[in-house]
Amino acid sequence: MVYIGAGRLDQPLEVLELREIGAGLWEWVPICRAWGLVEQTAKTNLFSKVGVGARDAALVVRRQPLTLHNALRWKGKHLFLTSIIQRDRNHLDVAAALVEPVPCRATRQGNRVGPAGRPVTGQVMQVDFPGILTEKYVRYQREETHDESEMVYVLVTPKAVQLRGGDLVQVQDGPAKGTYHVTVSHVLDLHKNEYELMQGEDI
Numbered sequence: 001m002v003y004i005g006a007g008r009l010d011q012p013l014e015v016l017e018l019r020e021i022g023a024g025l026w027e028w029v030p031i032c033r034a035w036g037l038v039e040q041t042a043k044t045n046l047f048s049k050v051g052v053g054a055r056d057a058a059l060v061v062r063r064q065p066l067t068l069h070n071a072l073r074w075k076g077k078h079l080f081l082t083s084i085i086q087r088d089r090n091h092l093d094v095a096a097a098l099v100e101p102v103p104c105r106a107t108r109q110g111n112r113v114g115p116a117g118r119p120v121t122g123q124v125m126q127v128d129f130p131g132i133l134t135e136k137y138v139r140y141q142r143e144e145t146h147d148e149s150e151m152v153y154v155l156v157t158p159k160a161v162q163l164r165g166g167d168l169v170q171v172q173d174g175p176a177k178g179t180y181h182v183t184v185s186h187v188l189d190l191h192k193n194e195y196e197l198m199q200g201e202d203i
Contacts, residue, residue: 004037004060004087004088004091008037008060009035009036009037009060009061009062010035010037011035011036011037011038011074011075012033012034012035012074013033013034013035013036013038013059013061013072013073013074014030014032014033014034014072014073014074015030015031015032015033015034015064015066015070015072016028016029016030016031016070016071016072016073017029017031017069017070018069018071018130018158018160020160024125024126024127024128025127025128025129026127026128026129026130026158026160026161027129027130028071028073028078028101028130030073034061034062034064034072035061035062036059036060036061036062036074036094037059037060037061038057038058038059038074039057039058039059040055040056040057040098041056041057041058042056043056044056045057045080045082045095045096045097045098046082047080047082047097047099047132047156048132048134048154048156048194049186049189049194050136050154050186050194050196051134051135051136051153051154051156051194052134052135052136052154053097053134054080054097054098054099054134055097055098056095056096056097056098057074057079057095057096057097057098058093058094058095058096059072059079059093059094059095059096060087060091060092060093060094061091061092061094062090062091062092063086063089063090063091063092064092066081066084066092066094067081067084067191068081068082068083068084068190068191068192069158069159069191072094072096077098078098078099078100078101079096079097079098079099080096080097080098080099080132080156081094081095081096082095082096082097083095099132100132100174101130101131101132102130102131102132102133102171102172102173102174102176103128103129103130103131103172103173104128104129104130104131104155104157104169104170104171104172105126105127105128105169105170105172106125106126106127106129106161106163106167106168106169106170106182107123107125107126107167107168107170108123108124108125108126108164108166108167108168109121109122109123109124109166109168110122110124110125111124112124125167127161129157129158129160129161131155131156131157131161131169131171132155132156132157133153133154133155133156133171133174133176133197134153134154134156135152135153135154136152136153136154136196151176151198151199152183152196152197152198153176153180153196153197154194154195154196154197155169155180155182155194155195155196155197156192156193156194157192157193157194157195158192158193159189159190159191159192159193161193162187162193163182163185163193163195164182164185165182165183165184165185166181166182167181167182168180168181168182169181169182169195169197178199179199180197180198180199181197181198181199182195182196182197183196183197183198184196
């Protein structure tokens with residue numbers, strides 16, 4: 001094992017924690033600063049089990065109460081943590097994916113009690129949160145009367161964001177900006193959820 005001297009931990013980092021800063025409004029909030037040794041590797045980090053991976057980063061940081069529910073910010077980049085292993089008595093080896101969270105809003109329609117106790121259909125949930133999009137596949141199919149393009153993305157969220165099939169997700173920024181609906185949920189991972197999003201449109 002390579003010795004890590006204190007002088008090599010020279011990259012400033014912010015440790016982030018997801019917090020609900022308002023009703024249904026979640027954000028990554030800095031909770032402390034740290035120093036680390038950071039290396040971008042040539043590997044692909046498979047941070048999503050059902051989507052395409054991202055660029056990998058390998059870090060060494062001083063031992064601290066860091067978990068996979070946290071994230072790190074380094075040089076303005078968001079590091080999605082995928083592995084934390086104790087390196088020695090004083091240090092941790094951390095693997096992370098370099099990703100770009102995008103602001104998302106999820107809504108759900110359902111029945112609620114209206115006037116005179118009658119059920120009324122309307123919006124029963126709204127939550128704003130930072131999500132990570134990755135591609136699953138793109139399918140192009142030509143029909144007799146039109147061409148159809150179907151985009152499927154995988155939305156990776158912190159565990160606190162709980163969605164289900166049929167919910168609408170508005171991706172509010174980035175190249176995949178648009179409105180999608182949740183088709184499949186993958187929620188067995190202890191530290192994150194993954195949702196398959198679909199947007200169908202005629203072209």
